[in-house]
Amino acid sequence: MKKVWLFVVLAAVPAAYGQANLKNPSALKERAPAVYKVKFDTSAGVFEMEVHADWASNGADRFYNLVKNGYYDGCRFFRVVPGFMVQFGINGDPATQRNWVDATIPDEPVKQGNARGFITFAKSAAPNSRTTQVFINFKDNSFLNRQGFSPFGRVIGGMEVVDKVYSGYGEQPEQGRIQAEGNTYLTKAFPKLDYIKKATIEQ
Secondary structure, eight states, X not given: OHHHXXXXXXXXXXXXXXXXXXXOGGXXXXXXXXXXXXXXXXXXXXXXXXXXXXXXXXXXXXXXXXHHTTTTTTOBOOEEETTXXXXXXXXXXXXXXXXXXXXXXXXXXXXXXXOTTEEEEOOOSXXXXXXXXXXXXXSXXXXXXXXTOOXXXXXXXXXXXHHTSOOTTTTOSOHHHHHHHTHHHHHHHOTTOOBEEEEEEEO
Protein backbone atom coordinates (compact mmCIF):
# COMPACT_ATOMS: atom_id res chain seq x y z
CA MET A 1 0.00 0.00 0.00
CA LYS A 2 2.84 2.37 0.84
CA LYS A 3 4.48 1.74 -2.53
CA VAL A 4 1.27 2.55 -4.38
CA TRP A 5 0.82 5.76 -2.39
CA LEU A 6 4.39 6.83 -3.07
CA PHE A 7 3.91 6.20 -6.80
CA VAL A 8 0.74 8.29 -6.87
CA VAL A 9 2.40 11.18 -5.07
CA LEU A 10 5.44 11.18 -7.33
CA ALA A 11 3.33 10.89 -10.46
CA ALA A 12 1.38 13.97 -9.42
CA VAL A 13 4.47 16.14 -8.98
CA PRO A 14 5.07 17.05 -12.66
CA ALA A 15 1.47 18.17 -13.15
CA ALA A 16 1.48 20.26 -9.98
CA TYR A 17 4.84 21.75 -10.93
CA GLY A 18 3.52 22.79 -14.33
CA GLN A 19 0.40 24.35 -12.83
CA ALA A 20 2.54 26.38 -10.43
CA ASN A 21 4.72 27.64 -13.28
CA LEU A 22 1.67 28.76 -15.25
CA LYS A 23 0.97 31.33 -12.55
CA ASN A 24 4.19 33.15 -13.40
CA PRO A 25 4.66 33.70 -17.17
CA SER A 26 7.93 35.57 -16.65
CA ALA A 27 9.48 32.35 -15.29
CA LEU A 28 8.76 30.38 -18.46
CA LYS A 29 11.63 31.53 -20.65
CA GLU A 30 13.25 28.24 -21.66
CA ARG A 31 14.73 28.25 -25.15
CA ALA A 32 13.08 25.73 -27.43
CA PRO A 33 15.08 23.16 -29.42
CA ALA A 34 15.78 24.11 -33.03
CA VAL A 35 13.16 21.57 -34.10
CA TYR A 36 10.71 19.73 -31.86
CA LYS A 37 7.50 17.75 -32.19
CA VAL A 38 4.29 18.00 -30.21
CA LYS A 39 1.71 15.23 -29.89
CA PHE A 40 -1.88 16.35 -29.33
CA ASP A 41 -4.22 13.77 -27.84
CA THR A 42 -7.68 15.26 -28.36
CA SER A 43 -11.32 14.25 -28.11
CA ALA A 44 -11.33 14.08 -31.93
CA GLY A 45 -8.22 11.90 -32.15
CA VAL A 46 -4.44 12.33 -32.23
CA PHE A 47 -2.39 14.65 -34.40
CA GLU A 48 1.29 15.60 -34.43
CA MET A 49 2.99 18.89 -35.07
CA GLU A 50 6.57 19.84 -35.92
CA VAL A 51 7.87 23.23 -34.77
CA HIS A 52 10.83 25.07 -36.31
CA ALA A 53 12.48 27.78 -34.22
CA ASP A 54 14.07 29.38 -37.28
CA TRP A 55 10.62 30.10 -38.72
CA ALA A 56 9.56 32.24 -35.75
CA SER A 57 11.73 31.86 -32.66
CA ASN A 58 9.58 33.89 -30.27
CA GLY A 59 6.53 31.85 -31.18
CA ALA A 60 8.43 28.55 -31.02
CA ASP A 61 9.82 29.37 -27.57
CA ARG A 62 6.46 30.47 -26.16
CA PHE A 63 4.66 27.42 -27.54
CA TYR A 64 7.36 25.09 -26.17
CA ASN A 65 7.02 26.51 -22.66
CA LEU A 66 3.23 26.43 -22.72
CA VAL A 67 3.05 22.83 -23.92
CA LYS A 68 5.78 21.65 -21.54
CA ASN A 69 3.96 23.11 -18.55
CA GLY A 70 0.51 21.81 -19.47
CA TYR A 71 -1.13 25.07 -20.47
CA TYR A 72 -3.07 23.61 -23.39
CA ASP A 73 -4.33 20.52 -21.56
CA GLY A 74 -8.10 20.80 -21.36
CA CYS A 75 -8.29 23.73 -23.78
CA ARG A 76 -11.29 23.74 -26.12
CA PHE A 77 -11.15 24.31 -29.86
CA PHE A 78 -13.47 27.26 -29.35
CA ARG A 79 -13.36 28.88 -32.79
CA VAL A 80 -13.72 26.58 -35.77
CA VAL A 81 -14.41 28.10 -39.18
CA PRO A 82 -14.61 25.50 -41.98
CA GLY A 83 -12.51 26.47 -44.96
CA PHE A 84 -10.46 28.86 -42.82
CA MET A 85 -8.96 27.74 -39.51
CA VAL A 86 -9.39 26.21 -36.04
CA GLN A 87 -8.33 28.23 -32.99
CA PHE A 88 -7.51 27.34 -29.38
CA GLY A 89 -5.41 28.61 -26.49
CA ILE A 90 -7.65 30.18 -23.85
CA ASN A 91 -6.98 28.23 -20.66
CA GLY A 92 -9.98 26.52 -19.10
CA ASP A 93 -9.11 27.89 -15.65
CA PRO A 94 -9.90 31.64 -15.41
CA ALA A 95 -7.28 32.14 -12.67
CA THR A 96 -4.56 30.73 -14.91
CA GLN A 97 -5.83 32.61 -17.96
CA ARG A 98 -5.64 35.96 -16.15
CA ASN A 99 -1.89 35.51 -15.70
CA TRP A 100 -1.36 35.33 -19.47
CA VAL A 101 -3.59 38.09 -20.83
CA ASP A 102 -0.74 40.62 -20.85
CA ALA A 103 2.16 38.16 -21.27
CA THR A 104 2.86 39.21 -24.85
CA ILE A 105 5.75 38.28 -27.12
CA PRO A 106 7.32 40.47 -29.84
CA ASP A 107 6.19 40.19 -33.44
CA GLU A 108 8.57 38.65 -35.95
CA PRO A 109 8.91 38.44 -39.74
CA VAL A 110 6.76 36.04 -41.73
CA LYS A 111 9.18 33.43 -43.09
CA GLN A 112 6.66 30.69 -43.89
CA GLY A 113 3.26 31.14 -45.46
CA ASN A 114 -0.06 30.37 -43.80
CA ALA A 115 -0.59 27.21 -45.82
CA ARG A 116 -2.86 24.28 -44.97
CA GLY A 117 -1.77 22.61 -41.73
CA PHE A 118 0.52 25.43 -40.61
CA ILE A 119 0.13 26.76 -37.05
CA THR A 120 0.36 30.43 -36.14
CA PHE A 121 -0.16 32.60 -33.07
CA ALA A 122 -3.32 34.68 -33.11
CA LYS A 123 -2.95 38.41 -32.49
CA SER A 124 -4.91 41.63 -32.49
CA ALA A 125 -4.32 44.64 -34.73
CA ALA A 126 -1.97 46.05 -32.08
CA PRO A 127 1.76 45.35 -32.44
CA ASN A 128 3.36 42.68 -30.24
CA SER A 129 0.03 41.29 -29.04
CA ARG A 130 0.62 37.53 -29.25
CA THR A 131 0.12 35.61 -26.01
CA THR A 132 -1.24 32.02 -25.93
CA GLN A 133 -3.89 31.64 -28.62
CA VAL A 134 -2.93 29.81 -31.80
CA PHE A 135 -4.70 28.59 -34.91
CA ILE A 136 -4.19 25.89 -37.53
CA ASN A 137 -4.98 26.77 -41.13
CA PHE A 138 -7.51 24.52 -42.87
CA LYS A 139 -6.41 25.83 -46.26
CA ASP A 140 -3.89 28.19 -47.82
CA ASN A 141 -4.61 31.60 -46.27
CA SER A 142 -1.92 33.69 -47.91
CA PHE A 143 -3.71 36.95 -47.08
CA LEU A 144 -2.67 36.38 -43.45
CA ASN A 145 0.98 36.63 -44.47
CA ARG A 146 0.51 40.28 -45.41
CA GLN A 147 -1.09 40.91 -42.02
CA GLY A 148 1.99 39.69 -40.17
CA PHE A 149 0.81 36.28 -38.97
CA SER A 150 4.02 34.26 -38.76
CA PRO A 151 3.71 30.43 -38.70
CA PHE A 152 6.10 28.57 -36.40
CA GLY A 153 5.17 24.97 -37.15
CA ARG A 154 3.01 22.59 -39.15
CA VAL A 155 0.92 19.47 -38.70
CA ILE A 156 2.91 16.46 -39.91
CA GLY A 157 0.47 13.71 -38.99
CA GLY A 158 -3.25 13.46 -38.33
CA MET A 159 -4.46 16.46 -40.33
CA GLU A 160 -7.63 14.46 -40.92
CA VAL A 161 -8.21 14.73 -37.16
CA VAL A 162 -7.83 18.51 -37.28
CA ASP A 163 -10.28 18.58 -40.18
CA LYS A 164 -12.96 16.80 -38.16
CA VAL A 165 -12.78 18.96 -35.02
CA TYR A 166 -16.38 19.91 -34.22
CA SER A 167 -17.34 23.05 -36.14
CA GLY A 168 -21.07 23.29 -35.46
CA TYR A 169 -20.75 26.33 -33.21
CA GLY A 170 -18.56 28.33 -35.60
CA GLU A 171 -17.58 31.57 -33.89
CA GLN A 172 -20.41 31.61 -31.33
CA PRO A 173 -18.33 31.11 -28.15
CA GLU A 174 -17.56 34.54 -26.67
CA GLN A 175 -13.87 34.97 -25.91
CA GLY A 176 -14.57 37.40 -23.07
CA ARG A 177 -16.76 34.87 -21.32
CA ILE A 178 -14.29 32.05 -21.93
CA GLN A 179 -11.60 34.11 -20.22
CA ALA A 180 -13.89 35.05 -17.34
CA GLU A 181 -15.68 31.73 -16.81
CA GLY A 182 -13.39 29.16 -18.45
CA ASN A 183 -14.47 25.67 -19.36
CA THR A 184 -17.49 25.92 -17.06
CA TYR A 185 -19.07 28.30 -19.57
CA LEU A 186 -18.04 26.26 -22.60
CA THR A 187 -19.15 22.91 -21.20
CA LYS A 188 -22.59 24.27 -20.37
CA ALA A 189 -23.22 26.40 -23.46
CA PHE A 190 -21.24 24.47 -26.09
CA PRO A 191 -21.03 20.85 -24.90
CA LYS A 192 -20.02 19.41 -28.27
CA LEU A 193 -16.74 21.33 -28.54
CA ASP A 194 -13.72 19.11 -29.04
CA TYR A 195 -10.80 19.65 -26.69
CA ILE A 196 -7.17 18.81 -26.00
CA LYS A 197 -6.77 15.98 -23.51
CA LYS A 198 -2.98 16.23 -23.40
CA ALA A 199 -0.27 17.99 -25.41
CA THR A 200 3.21 16.47 -25.09
CA ILE A 201 6.68 17.52 -26.28
CA GLU A 202 8.32 14.76 -28.30
CA GLN A 203 12.00 15.38 -29.06
